């Protein structure tokens with residue numbers, strides 16, 4: 649299930665330089681709170697939806713954003729591709745959680761960060777993806793951000809295979825990591841623009857105690873580097 653036989657909860661495992669998996673980082677209580685918050689955000693002002701790609705394809709995950717609205721392939725304040733509404737604001741408590749996540753992954757020194765330590769991390773957008781049992785995410789880079797600050801990724805609900813690759817190609821070499829409910833994954837520094845994706849979700853693996861009957865939630869926090 650875990651990266652290695654001896655990986656304990658909370659013990660960071662470096663998957664690639666600057667890419668760190670922290671198993672079991674979120675308590676069940678915190679996961680429940682995040683699930684409840686996601687249920688609210690999914691309602692709007694911009695409702696959670698399947699993103700339509702420029703070529704007409706439809707993403708299998710459903711997504712809602714905070715702070716800035718991501719649509720392929722840019723950030724805007726209003727969701728022109730959904731209902732034209734302004735996105736919900738990015739709450740301060742979520743930025744605090746992002747700074748805590750960097751400390752858990754890198755320690756106090758901010759290693760792997762795109763500059764300063766964890767205390768200077770100022771995420772201003774979150775992408776919240778919901779995966780049903782059939783949803784996937786193809787290999788891609790998170791590169792619409794103008795900041796090289798790390799991406800903080802939180803997983804809740806069903807487990808998945810998270811494929812973490814390299815910055816040059818969407819193909820091998822990559823590492824398949826099992827992300828379980830409560831796990832933290834941070835990618836920054838030399839891994840910030842690495843290709844990654846979710847080839848498989850494992851239906852029915854979630855602990856009902858986190859408040860999701862089925863499916864997987866993933867929350868990524870990012871610094872857009874965009875003005876105001």
Ligand SMILES: O=C(O)CCC(=O)C(=O)O
Pocket residue numbers: 775777785790801810844845846866868
């Ligand atoms: O669901 C995941 O673990 C990854 C999500 C992701 O790569 C993204 O939202 O850009």
Ligand SMILES: [Fe+2]
Pocket residue numbers: 788789790844
């Ligand atoms: Fe991504």
